[in-house]
Amino acid sequence: MTYVSTSFWHDAVNKATTDLFSFGYKHVIKPMVFAQHPDDAHEQMIRFCDVAAPISPLMWALREMLDYTDPVLETDVMGVRFANPFGLSAGLDKNCDMPVLLDNAGFGFETVGSTTSRPCAGNPHPWYHRLPEYDSMLVHAGLPNQGSLKVIERAERAWTQAKTMQVSISIARTNDDKVGDINEGIDDYRISLERAAGRTAMIEVNISCPNTTVGEPFTQAENLDRLFTQLDEVTHPQPILVKMPLGVSWPQFRDLLTVLSEHDVQGVSIANLQKDRTGLDVPRGWQGGLSGGPTYRAGNELIRRTYAQFSKNFAIAGIGGVFTAAQAYEKIRSGSSLVMFISSLMYRGPQQISILKRGLSALLRRDGFAHVSDAVGIDA
Numbered sequence: 602m603t604y605v606s607t608s609f610w611h612d613a614v615n616k617a618t619t620d621l622f623s624f625g626y627k628h629v630i631k632p633m634v635f636a637q638h639p640d641d642a643h644e645q646m647i648r649f650c651d652v653a654a655p656i657s658p659l660m661w662a663l664r665e666m667l668d669y670t671d672p673v674l675e676t677d678v679m680g681v682r683f684a685n686p687f688g689l690s691a692g693l694d695k696n697c698d699m700p701v702l703l704d705n706a707g708f709g710f711e712t713v714g715s716t717t718s719r720p721c722a723g724n725p726h727p728w729y730h731r732l733p734e735y736d737s738m739l740v741h742a743g744l745p746n747q748g749s750l751k752v753i754e755r756a757e758r759a760w761t762q763a764k765t766m767q768v769s770i771s772i773a774r775t776n777d778d779k780v781g782d783i784n785e786g787i788d789d790y791r792i793s794l795e796r797a798a799g800r801t802a803m804i805e806v807n808i809s810c811p812n813t814t815v816g817e818p819f820t821q822a823e824n825l826d827r828l829f830t831q832l833d834e835v836t837h838p839q840p841i842l843v844k845m846p847l848g849v850s851w852p853q854f855r856d857l858l859t860v861l862s863e864h865d866v867q868g869v870s871i872a873n874l875q876k877d878r879t880g881l882d883v884p885r886g887w888q889g890g891l892s893g894g895p896t897y898r899a900g901n902e903l904i905r906r907t908y909a910q911f912s913k914n915f916a917i918a919g920i921g922g923v924f925t926a927a928q929a930y931e932k933i934r935s936g937s938s939l940v941m942f943i944s945s946l947m948y949r950g951p952q953q954i955s956i957l958k959r960g961l962s963a964l965l966r967r968d969g970f971a972h973v974s975d976a977v978g979i980d981a
């Protein structure tokens with residue numbers, strides 16, 4: 602793939618349309634979306650993607666207006682080529698309805714899922730609560746999805762049809778009343794891994810969903826070792842990342858990384874939702890983990906320490922509270938080769954991808970970096 606630097610004219614148009622999108626989202630779309638319960642708003646957003654994706658002129662217009670390319674952002678991570686380091690994090694597109702829009706909007710990659718071996722209804726509603734004062738969403742969905750048989754098939758199609766975007770699939774353990782012991786959990790992950798082998802650019806193994814009935818048994822080192830001893834037996838050409846928990850102590854986190862370094866794992870995604878509500882005014886009756894603002898600092902600290910001690914073992918995908926290019930740049934300088942986000946898209950709008958890419962390009966050039974990969978870990 603060759604990416605051509607944007608011309609001055611295209612660049613000016615792109616900047617103007619991005620500003621227009623920002624204005625339109627803030628003053629027209631967001632008030633309408635935020636007038637609804639977030640569970641309904643999410644459902645409608647997915648339905649909009651299904652309707653809009655086949656309308657080719659609309660997708661062409663989206664690409665013309667939003668896509669921003671720059672060779673400084675191109676990068677190779679874990680043997681995968683990315684047009685830029687920005688991806689959608691797991692959870693917004695559980696059943697793979699969004700790739701056409703995200704590809705045309707200029708995302709470097711998308712993580713579809715999390716999906717599970719059996720179709721899963723998730724927890725009783727409400728799944729989401731907005732906390733705008735913290736740029737955060739409280740999430741208690743419990744992995745609802747149509748099952749990895751269907752979702753992986755769609756992700757494979759999306760990956761092969763995407764113009765520039767890479768597609769990753771997040772697999773998790775089914776959260777239903779059939780869950781059993783640790784061995785059952787291991788078999789559950791294995792089924793989805795076997796289904797995903799060779800069919801996407803990357804696979805993310807989610808061991809850290811805070812909203813399931815069985816908790817997070819694979820964030821204990823011994824169980825994690827048993828899980829990956831089984832998963833190592835599955836042949837898969839694409840790299841594996843592991844979605845790590847937030848809010849565990851560094852010694853516990855380091856133990857998990859040590860276990861993973863002895864297995865067939867190429868990357869770590871840092872991190873999942875924030876469970877610690879200290880200092881935050883969150884209604885007691887609201888269950889779930891926090892996204893956005895409350896994840897930013899804790900995530901960066903783990904990224905920095907992971908890069909300092911494990912950069913030879915893993916590539917890092919940094920996640921959590923990225924709303925500005927400066928925040929993305931900090932994740933990169935702390936050790937992230939890739940950067941993912943969700944809350945930023947929900948609170949600021951689809952033009953965020955353009956804003957982040959343009960802003961990151963400017964910061965990299967200001968500091969004399971020829972490639973985004975040159976800045977990875979510079980502050981770790």
Ligand SMILES: Cc1cc2nc3c(=O)[nH]c(=O)nc-3n(C[C@H](O)[C@H](O)[C@H](O)COP(=O)(O)O)c2cc1C
Nearest residue numbers: 690691692715807872873892893921922942943944
């Ligand atoms: C609506 C929503 C659903 C999520 N579902 C999942 C999921 O299914 N699997 C997963 O690994 N993480 C899930 N997450 C966590 C995100 O992938 C991400 O780690 C977290 O939101 C921090 O990123 P952000 O601050 O950019 O939102 C979800 C987050 C949100 C907001």
